[in-house]
Amino acid sequence: MEEITSSPAVDESRPARRDRSTRGAALWATLVAVPVTLAVAGFTFAKLAPDSPAAAPSPSASAARPQSTTPVELPAPALAERPATVCRALVSQLPATVRDLTQRPVTAGAEQNAAYGDPALTVACGGTPPIVQPTDEVWSVNKVCWHAVQEADAAVLTTVDRETPVRVRVPKQYEQPLQWVTPIADAIVASVPTAKTAPSGCSA
Numbered sequence: 001m002e003e004i005t006s007s008p009a010v011d012e013s014r015p016a017r018r019d020r021s022t023r024g025a026a027l028w029a030t031l032v033a034v035p036v037t038l039a040v041a042g043f044t045f046a047k048l049a050p051d052s053p054a055a056a057p058s059p060s061a062s063a064a065r066p067q068s069t070t071p072v073e074l075p076a077p078a079l080a081e082r083p084a085t086v087c088r089a090l091v092s093q094l095p096a097t098v099r100d101l102t103q104r105p106v107t108a109g110a111e112q113n114a115a116y117g118d119p120a121l122t123v124a125c126g127g128t129p130p131i132v133q134p135t136d137e138v139w140s141v142n143k144v145c146w147h148a149v150q151e152a153d154a155a156v157l158t159t160v161d162r163e164t165p166v167r168v169r170v171p172k173q174y175e176q177p178l179q180w181v182t183p184i185a186d187a188i189v190a191s192v193p194t195a196k197t198a199p200s201g202c203s204a
Helices: 013-048 081-093 182-191
Strands: 101-104 113-116 121-125 138-141 144-150 154-159 166-171
Touching: 081 121, 081 182, 144 182, 166 182
Parallel strands: none
Antiparallel strands: 101 113, 113 121, 121 166, 138 144, 144 154, 154 166
């Protein structure tokens, strides 16, 4: 007689427990991973997002104020033909700026006058040359010889070695007046002939 052996009974409850354990572990992993993912995403977005625009700087007390563009009032005395020609040549050679001062229009004599900045540094060509006393000091700046007179609100420098005198008025707000005439001296050398005589203090 054939012997029939019975096989061990299969415990059907074990796979179910394993499935529940697996699902539980996966659920916990998801619960932990989602906040971490959100945190990383938030950090990444914050790093890549464009910076918010910076606030405009508030005006500083030391900021340079805009220069006036209104015409500067200057006299325009009548000039003889030769000085008038020389002055027109000078004005055509003057720079657009003197250091940080921008050229401004003038009320009269644009062919012989110029002005820069606010307060206005002015240039006037023609007129009577100054009387230079033997004891007066003169200064040579870029091959132009100047005689200086100090007024209450400005230094007035006039050429004394040129065929036609050129007068530059430098307001007291601008320190070291001789430094302000440097670019003007270059224009004078290019357009105003030297005089036949000059004070002894002027360099050759």
